[in-house]
Amino acid sequence: MHFLPVLSLLAATIGLTTAQYTVYQPHQQVIFGNVNSTQSLTGTAAAALYTGAAAYDPTVLQAPPPPVPPVPTNQFIQLYSGGMNGLSAPVKGNFAGFSIEMSVAAHVLGKNSSLLQVSFLNLMANIKDRVGSVQVRIGGNTQETAQLVPYLPNGTIISKGVANNPIGTPPLVFTPDLLYLMNNISSLTNTRWYLGVPFFNTTPFDDTIIVQGQQILGSNLLAFQAGNEPDLYAKPPRTNRPLGYGPLNYMSDIGMLVNQINQNNWITQKNNLLVIPSISATVWTPEDVWNTGIVGSVSNSLYALAVERYPNDNCGARLGLGVTINPQDIFASYLTHNASVNLVAPYVNSSQFAMANNKPFLMFETNTASCSGFPGLSDSFGAALWALDWSFMMAYQNFTAALFHVGGQGAYYNPFTPPPTNQSTFRQWTVGPIYYSTLAMAEALGPSNASRVLDLTQNLLTPIYVVYENGTPTKLALFNFVTDPSGANDYTVTFAVGGGTTGQPGATPSSVQVKYLTASSVSSTGNFSWAGQTFGNNFESDGRLQGTSNIQTVNCNTQANTCSIKVSAPSFALVFLTTASLQDVSTSTLTFPTTVTTARNTVYINPSVLANSNGDYGFQNKKGTTSIGSSSDARSLRQALSGSIALISIVAIVFTFLNRLPS
Numbered sequence: 001m002h003f004l005p006v007l008s009l010l011a012a013t014i015g016l017t018t019a020q021y022t023v024y025q026p027h028q029q030v031i032f033g034n035v036n037s038t039q040s041l042t043g044t045a046a047a048a049l050y051t052g053a054a055a056y057d058p059t060v061l062q063a064p065p066p067p068v069p070p071v072p073t074n075q076f077i078q079l080y081s082g083g084m085n086g087l088s089a090p091v092k093g094n095f096a097g098f099s100i101e102m103s104v105a106a107h108v109l110g111k112n113s114s115l116l117q118v119s120f121l122n123l124m125a126n127i128k129d130r131v132g133s134v135q136v137r138i139g140g141n142t143q144e145t146a147q148l149v150p151y152l153p154n155g156t157i158i159s160k161g162v163a164n165n166p167i168g169t170p171p172l173v174f175t176p177d178l179l180y181l182m183n184n185i186s187s188l189t190n191t192r193w194y195l196g197v198p199f200f201n202t203t204p205f206d207d208t209i210i211v212q213g214q215q216i217l218g219s220n221l222l223a224f225q226a227g228n229e230p231d232l233y234a235k236p237p238r239t240n241r242p243l244g245y246g247p248l249n250y251m252s253d254i255g256m257l258v259n260q261i262n263q264n265n266w267i268t269q270k271n272n273l274l275v276i277p278s279i280s281a282t283v284w285t286p287e288d289v290w291n292t293g294i295v296g297s298v299s300n301s302l303y304a305l306a307v308e309r310y311p312n313d314n315c316g317a318r319l320g321l322g323v324t325i326n327p328q329d330i331f332a333s334y335l336t337h338n339a340s341v342n343l344v345a346p347y348v349n350s351s352q353f354a355m356a357n358n359k360p361f362l363m364f365e366t367n368t369a370s371c372s373g374f375p376g377l378s379d380s381f382g383a384a385l386w387a388l389d390w391s392f393m394m395a396y397q398n399f400t401a402a403l404f405h406v407g408g409q410g411a412y413y414n415p416f417t418p419p420p421t422n423q424s425t426f427r428q429w430t431v432g433p434i435y436y437s438t439l440a441m442a443e444a445l446g447p448s449n450a451s452r453v454l455d456l457t458q459n460l461l462t463p464i465y466v467v468y469e470n471g472t473p474t475k476l477a478l479f480n481f482v483t484d485p486s487g488a489n490d491y492t493v494t495f496a497v498g499g500g501t502t503g504q505p506g507a508t509p510s511s512v513q514v515k516y517l518t519a520s521s522v523s524s525t526g527n528f529s530w531a532g533q534t535f536g537n538n539f540e541s542d543g544r545l546q547g548t549s550n551i552q553t554v555n556c557n558t559q560a561n562t563c564s565i566k567v568s569a570p571s572f573a574l575v576f577l578t579t580a581s582l583q584d585v586s587t588s589t590l591t592f593p594t595t596v597t598t599a600r601n602t603v604y605i606n607p608s609v610l611a612n613s614n615g616d617y618g619f620q621n622k623k624g625t626t627s628i629g630s631s632s633d634a635r636s637l638r639q640a641l642s643g644s645i646a647l648i649s650i651v652a653i654v655f656t657f658l659n660r661l662p663s
């Protein structure tokens, strides 16, 4: 039933907006159709009849059956003071970021530099409030032919031409105002950006975006990707390079680009500039590229090494390329630790290679499946657990960052999706499962940039990681991939810090605090909860968490020097082992509440007023109220919070969608 309003809203808006969102390329295929709202749609019948945008597809899969025998119900984890063997290198709190397809940038970020999407600001601010900054890449296949032009006639900042190539990627034109827009977002949310140099035309390369990007974005600019999945350039049906285009040809292209940059006096910063090779690793292996000597040959010009990876593709169903995969058939393959173990394996050597060359190693674009993901899978709670396990695994294997792709209306996997019109109205964004993963990952790593991750998994259906900061274990991350309402697959992790036979004094905390990420089933496509709070279901979000925060306090056994945490099937539990580690990430997310509006009104607000107004609402104290509490006095915690919650509701009502920045 919940999707009926969705369908009618789509029916109302779809005709208006088709042109704006139609982009054809593998990672972001758009299907627009008409919704027959006269039908009464339920369950799979609804999914079968649904022809609207992928982002709101009502398909719900079946959760895989519980394992026989059940997962081990008691698992013991021994931690040590000072550190453990095998910890990753330190990773930054902003490890999990976003990759936004360039063609949908204006739709997601804002209409122009003075009309920012407030929900997007809130979504970025949530991460920034927890870890200090956010990493976002604007690019993808559509960057390869994108052309920076001084202005566009009708005041738009991005516009698409007509597709004239086999995979149907239309050329893109954009104005410097996109870069001003990004810079304005940075000044409000400390978002740091990656862009891309168009790589299809090499004679010469169009390096305008580097010149303008450096001038306009300054230190908010991280780097430029040079080549997006170059190992696919010559793979039929693509013809962006001649057949046989290989790693040595790519190296030669990069050499030409570096020469051109070095000769361009308008490019002020020439070092630490480029991200290479961003291969899909389905045609060339990373080693094929490293073995050319490319990294040594242009080392000074390189900011980072990168790869892109999706575990599957849905190109069969979306583009008619290859076999059509039924998402139900592969759902279980995402719901096991083996998924991330096997997916990371081809990159283990490469992360060591990057470290040896003193370069960051980025997962520049990833998500559940390329060609837009799978209905019912990419938008499920299972996808949230998969993305979180995958993020921890990459951190553990010494990746430096991982960017989750946003494809727009036509994708099933979006961490967040703006409403399908050029008008953002009250609470009309859709926050998907993978955004919850990035938020939980931010909290797991915290703001110190010193977090080191270790995989302590004992059972593939129940991954376990520990996070150390400066020699102290500060968090445990506990997964349960099983769906089993009977309770037979709930499990308990008992952990100890030191003590026992370790030869160290017992250092288990006397109590810990736990935040759970939950939904009723791995197949749920909504009703996600992060410590009791939610972004709502389709079309319900303004980018801020709603509801009462519910953080469990667990008292440990100080006599035995142990602590026991329950992880129900399915869920993810983030266990804060120190009070400070929870306080570090407990913040007000009420970042951009403004003033009263209705769906049709446009209200202009000076953002400097916005920034200050948070303090005026008194939410800075919320940090204290959520950090202390216990399951036994959850009621009193709720009462203590109710004052803030009442205020939250008021502020939530007085929300507006458009900001005017001083110009």
Ligand SMILES: *[C@@H]1O[C@H](CO)[C@@H](O)[C@H](O)[C@H]1NC(C)=O
Pocket: 036, 038, 039
């Ligand atoms: C909508 O569906 C009903 C029932 O299947 C059908 O009779 C009707 O023709 C459809 N309308 C349109 C506009 O497709």
Ligand SMILES: *[C@@H]1O[C@H](CO)[C@@H](O)[C@H](O)[C@H]1NC(C)=O
Pocket: 086, 087, 088, 089, 348, 351, 352, 396, 397, 398
């Ligand atoms: C990650 O880096 C750390 C620190 O350099 C190292 O000890 C560890 O072995 C590396 N892990 C892997 C899987 O390469």
Ligand SMILES: *[C@@H]1O[C@H](CO)[C@@H](O)[C@H](O)[C@H]1NC(C)=O
Pocket: 111, 112, 113, 114, 115, 155, 177
């Ligand atoms: C942004 O768009 C609005 C509405 O179309 C317009 O009034 C404003 O001047 C534009 N701002 C810039 C910087 O172009």
Ligand SMILES: *[C@@H]1O[C@H](CO)[C@@H](O)[C@H](O)[C@H]1NC(C)=O
Pocket: 019, 152, 153, 154, 156, 158, 159, 160
């Ligand atoms: C002007 O705006 C229309 C409607 O948004 C769009 O289709 C068209 O491509 C734009 N033209 C240019 C040159 O940007």
Ligand SMILES: *[C@@H]1O[C@H](CO)[C@@H](O)[C@H](O)[C@H]1NC(C)=O
Pocket: 113, 114, 180, 181, 183, 184, 187, 607, 661, 662, 663
């Ligand atoms: C936003 O962008 C405009 C350029 O269009 C610039 O003049 C203005 O100062 C920016 N505002 C902020 C807060 O960065």
Ligand SMILES: *[C@@H]1O[C@H](CO)[C@@H](O)[C@H](O)[C@H]1NC(C)=O
Pocket: 338, 342, 460
């Ligand atoms: C996990 O993956 C490995 C391959 O890396 C495979 O051999 C093994 O059978 C898988 N285990 C399960 C339970 O799927």
Ligand SMILES: *[C@@H]1O[C@H](CO)[C@@H](O)[C@H](O)[C@H]1NC(C)=O
Pocket: 287, 345, 346, 349
């Ligand atoms: C990784 O490196 C080891 C040792 O150099 C080598 O044996 C192995 O084949 C490499 N793995 C890949 C995937 O290239």
Ligand SMILES: *[C@@H]1O[C@H](CO)[C@@H](O)[C@H](O)[C@H]1NC(C)=O
Pocket: 422, 423
């Ligand atoms: C949406 O875009 C169309 C085409 O550019 C324009 O005519 C319309 O006024 C816009 N609507 C709003 C609310 O901005």
Ligand SMILES: *[C@@H]1O[C@H](CO)[C@@H](O)[C@H](O)[C@H]1NC(C)=O
Pocket: 092, 093, 132, 133, 447, 448, 449
């Ligand atoms: C963590 O890294 C980010 C990004 O480089 C930086 O902005 C921030 O200041 C760092 N925080 C600390 C505590 O070092």
Ligand SMILES: *[C@@H]1O[C@H](CO)[C@@H](O)[C@H](O)[C@H]1NC(C)=O
Pocket: 001, 002, 524, 525, 526, 527, 537
């Ligand atoms: C959310 O939960 C309600 C109440 O159980 C249910 O009716 C609704 O279908 C759920 N929505 C989704 C998207 O799972």
